[in-house]
Amino acid sequence: MADEIRQFKQVTCTINGVRRTTMVDVRASLTDMLRNDYRLTSVKKGCEVGECGACTVLIDGEAFDSCIYLAVWADGKDIITLEGLEGPNGELSDIQQAFIDETAIQCGFCSPGFILTAKEILDSGKLYTDDELRKLLSGHLCRCTGYDNIFRAVKKTMLRRLNKPVPEEFFKAE
Amino acid sequence: MYDIKALYEAKSTANAVELLLQHPEAVIIAGGSDVLIKIRDGKLAGKELVSIYGLDELRGVELDGEENIRIGSLTSFSHIHKDPLIKKHIAVLGEAVNMVGGPQIRAIGTIGGNTCNGVTSADSASTLFAWDAIIEITGPDGIRCVPIEEFYLGPGKVDLRPGEIQTHIIIPKASWSGYKGSYIKYGMRNAMEIATTGCSVNVKLTRDKQTLKDVRIAYGVAGPIPLRAKSTEEKVRGRAVNRETADLIGELVLGDVNPRDSWRAAKDFRLHLCQTMAVRAFEEAVARAGGEISG
Ligand code: FES
Numbered sequence: 001m002a003d004e005i006r007q008f009k010q011v012t013c014t015i016n017g018v019r020r021t022t023m024v025d026v027r028a029s030l031t032d033m034l035r036n037d038y039r040l041t042s043v044k045k046g047c048e049v050g051e052c053g054a055c056t057v058l059i060d061g062e063a064f065d066s067c068i069y070l071a072v073w074a075d076g077k078d079i080i081t082l083e084g085l086e087g088p089n090g091e092l093s094d095i096q097q098a099f100i101d102e103t104a105i106q107c108g109f110c111s112p113g114f115i116l117t118a119k120e121i122l123d124s125g126k127l128y129t130d131d132e133l134r135k136l137l138s139g140h141l142c143r144c145t146g147y148d149n150i151f152r153a154v155k156k157t158m159l160r161r162l163n164k165p166v167p168e169e170f171f172k173a174e
Numbered sequence: 175m176y177d178i179k180a181l182y183e184a185k186s187t188a189n190a191v192e193l194l195l196q197h198p199e200a201v202i203i204a205g206g207s208d209v210l211i212k213i214r215d216g217k218l219a220g221k222e223l224v225s226i227y228g229l230d231e232l233r234g235v236e237l238d239g240e241e242n243i244r245i246g247s248l249t250s251f252s253h254i255h256k257d258p259l260i261k262k263h264i265a266v267l268g269e270a271v272n273m274v275g276g277p278q279i280r281a282i283g284t285i286g287g288n289t290c291n292g293v294t295s296a297d298s299a300s301t302l303f304a305w306d307a308i309i310e311i312t313g314p315d316g317i318r319c320v321p322i323e324e325f326y327l328g329p330g331k332v333d334l335r336p337g338e339i340q341t342h343i344i345i346p347k348a349s350w351s352g353y354k355g356s357y358i359k360y361g362m363r364n365a366m367e368i369a370t371t372g373c374s375v376n377v378k379l380t381r382d383k384q385t386l387k388d389v390r391i392a393y394g395v396a397g398p399i400p401l402r403a404k405s406t407e408e409k410v411r412g413r414a415v416n417r418e419t420a421d422l423i424g425e426l427v428l429g430d431v432n433p434r435d436s437w438r439a440a441k442d443f444r445l446h447l448c449q450t451m452a453v454r455a456f457e458e459a460v461a462r463a464g465g466e467i468s469g
């Protein structure tokens with residue numbers, strides 16, 4: 001269209017603890033902004049219609065599908081991506097290590113999203129039942145693992161953080 | 175990138191009204207879990223959008239001076255689910271919205287958006303019908319309120335005139351006080367699912383829990399828009415709380431509903447669902463209200 005005018009807006013937000021500002025095209029999704037402007041490529045593009053959860057990030061502590069969130073709405077928000085879980089010397093967080101130990105990762109495409117939802121679950125400090133955990137994890141698709149290992153990784157980390165006994169079978173992979 | 179012609183972000187409710195009047199072709203975007211997907215689909219591609227997502231004044235749940243429950247239209251499903259006032263007075267609404275999509279969808283989806291897109295399957299809609307919710311609309315001439323049954327005009331069509339936005343959903347005290355409810359969603363899977371049929375029932379019992387003082391039965395996907403089983407309600411009001419009444423409800427509702435065949439389910443199956451769900455939701459609502467149905 002000849003009369004098309006591109007519209008931009010300045011967006012300032014905290015990303016993984018650092019305040020950042022950029023000019024974004026108002027048509028961009030938050031996934032677009034995080035990947036293209038900030039090179040945070042842990043944020044995956046799966047379905048881009050809010051079905052698969054591969055693009056999940058935390059916004060003010062809550063898990064959102066960043067593909068169906070306009071980048072301009074991120075102004076003033078606190079955003080965490082998987083890169084934000086890395087320790088000062090590149091250490092993995094407990095939940096990431098649990099994903100490895102439980103073989104909850106195969107191709108890895110769903111993992112950043114799952115781990116961020118898990119972070120919201122774990123940070124709540126609550127002890128959830130198995131059914132509650134399954135429901136809380138239900139906004140993610142994984143085409144490789146069959147979900148069981150992911151569920152175990154999250155449950156194990158939850159129990160450890162709450163100083164609860166972790167059942168024997170959880171250790172066989174370590 | 176979304177195919178958006180232009181985006182206007184409202185700074186206040188009054189500003190949203192101005193923007194809508196200035197851009198009469200624009201589509202309102204709240205959380206975007208419908209609008210953005212329709213843009214991807216092409217159905218709303220290339221449109222101007224007025225975003226009201228930033229209006230924090232339309233978020234939250236409160237009791238007004240008369241103890242009516244006021245829910246800001248932009249309150250997300252996850253916040254409604256966690257809200258203490260909702261839990262205390264109309265727990266069933268928190269349960270119903272906790273069945274929408276998956277957790278991330280519930281974080282972005284708003285109750286106002288769920289009712290403004292006018293679809294019959296909206297998980298919040300049948301429960302809001304059951305609670306006789308009032309829709310508060312703000313427009314160029316100020317605020318007006320309409321009962322939710324009149325707000326729905328037809329499939330995908332609601333009573334929003336040029337320049338108007340939905341600002342609150344109100345559950346009047348008379349509608350919630352003394353009532354207990356239950357919502358059942360039937361779907362093919364437990365998450366990320368659109369209801370095949372949904373049924374929300376609430377009841378008010380006499381003090382001795384023996385008689386049905388009032389009952390309200392509402393459905394999603396039992397007709398082109400959410401609906402109430404009005405004739406059934408009339409016929410069972412005042413009856414004893416027992417098995418016969420529960421079964422009678424199951425029979426009578428068939429005269430009130432009008433489901434159709436779709437790729438999700440056949441009409442006959444939906445009729446069966448309407449019947450079974452009404453009975454089960456009624457039984458659960460009665461139990462929550464302290465009554466007992468034997469057998
Ligand atoms: S890419 Fe966002 S939900 Fe699939």
Ligand code: FES
Nearest residue numbers: 106107142143144
């Ligand atoms: S590990 Fe491949 S999609 Fe989950």
